[in-house]
Amino acid sequence: MTALADHVFKALSDPTRRAIFEGLTRNGEQTVHALTRRAGISQPAVSKHLVVLKRARLVRHRHEGRETHYSAHPQALAPLFDWMAVYGAFWSDRFDRLEDVLKRMEP
Amino acid sequence: MTGSAPKNTVVIEREMAHAPEKIWRALTEASLMNQWLMSNDFEPVVGHKFSLRATPVPGWSGIIECEVLVVEPNARLSYSWGALGLRSVVTWTLTPTAGGTRVRMEHSGFPSEESASYKGAKYGWRKFIGNLEDLVGRMD
Numbered sequence: 001m002t003a004l005a006d007h008v009f010k011a012l013s014d015p016t017r018r019a020i021f022e023g024l025t026r027n028g029e030q031t032v033h034a035l036t037r038r039a040g041i042s043q044p045a046v047s048k049h050l051v052v053l054k055r056a057r058l059v060r061h062r063h064e065g066r067e068t069h070y071s072a073h074p075q076a077l078a079p080l081f082d083w084m085a086v087y088g089a090f091w092s093d094r095f096d097r098l099e100d101v102l103k104r105m106e107p
Numbered sequence: 108m109t110g111s112a113p114k115n116t117v118v119i120e121r122e123m124a125h126a127p128e129k130i131w132r133a134l135t136e137a138s139l140m141n142q143w144l145m146s147n148d149f150e151p152v153v154g155h156k157f158s159l160r161a162t163p164v165p166g167w168s169g170i171i172e173c174e175v176l177v178v179e180p181n182a183r184l185s186y187s188w189g190a191l192g193l194r195s196v197v198t199w200t201l202t203p204t205a206g207g208t209r210v211r212m213e214h215s216g217f218p219s220e221e222s223a224s225y226k227g228a229k230y231g232w233r234k235f236i237g238n239l240e241d242l243v244g245r246m247d
Contacts, residue, residue, distance in 0.1 A: 022168060074193050087117045087214050095121055095212070097143035101133050102125045 008076060011056035016041065017049045021058055024072035031067045115216030124207040127181040134184055134199055145171070151178045157186075188214070 011017055016039060023038055024030060032050065036043045050070060053059040057076040061068050123130060133139045135151040145159040155175045163169035176196065177185035185198040193216075200211040 026168065026170075026172075077193055088119075091117055091119050091212060091214060094144055095119055095210075098130075098133055098210075099121075099123060101139055101143045102123065102129060105129060105133065105139070107126075107129065 007052075007056035008058065011052050011058055014049070014052075017053055020046070020049055021053060021072060021074075024059060024070060025074050029069050029071040031069055033067070035070065117214040118211065120209065120211045122204060122207060122209050127201040127203055127208045130201055130208050130210060131181045131184075135178075149173075149175075151175065151180075151184070153178055 012021070020035060020039060023035070032043060032046060035050075036046045039046050039049075050059060050061070054061065058073055059070050060073050061070045063069075133143065135149065137147055137149045140147050140149055145161055147159050148157045149155075150157065153175050157173050157175070159171040159173060161169040161171070172189040174187045175185075176187060177183055177198070181201060183198070183200050185196060188195045188197050195214060195216050198213045198215070200213075202209040202211070
């Protein structure tokens with residue numbers, strides 16, 4: 001479990017990999033060619049990033065003919081995500097702002 | 108182990124000196140939501156899909172994909188919240204009080220089928236959490 005968490009953390013510590021991962025969560029399954037076009041880096045570089053994401057189980061792949069199709073598996077994040085740590089301060093701040101808006105509104 | 112609230116839920120409850128009707132407007136009118144939450148195309152209609160837009164940062168588009176789940180005027184509002192591929196649910200509950208309204212917001216993480224792996228993970232991912240926290244902290 002610890003090893004997997006390390007892989008997930010390492011995978012997401014890189015902005016290019018975060019962009020690839022998020023692109024897959026938003027746009028669905030894609031081939032390595034499509035990912036390369038979006039990423040603006042070489043195909044071997046994209047493939048290296050995909051290996052790291054696969055090791056963290058953040059992406060899955062399947063072969064179809066000559067193409068490999070990659071899809072996101074964001075559930076890999078779930079066990080590591082502490083909602084209070086991530087969203088506690090955010091919502092507390094938004095409550096303050098909400099009260100400011102209410103003060104400015106007509107009764 | 109501590110006896111604290113489930114780690115997959117954030118609950119904030121605050122009493123506000125305003126009527127539920129007024130708070131409801133702030134929670135459901137897009138132009139008002141824009142002032143305290145985020146830029147949005149919200150409509151208080153069950154099934155309506157909308158986006159909340161924060162400032163993009165490298166590796167994150169800043170877009171949160173949402174869908175309206177519950178609309179009970181002046182009482183309860185719920186919408187899904189999808190960011191970085193993870194789906195969660197935000198639920199607002201308004202309860203009238205003598206001095207105004209008790210506002211309760213619950214932001215819940217994962218459905219129960221995930222909880223087995225979730226429990227297995229335990230604690231200690233400080234660094235990782237710090238990263239995500241940092242990401243969310245830039246939502247302004």
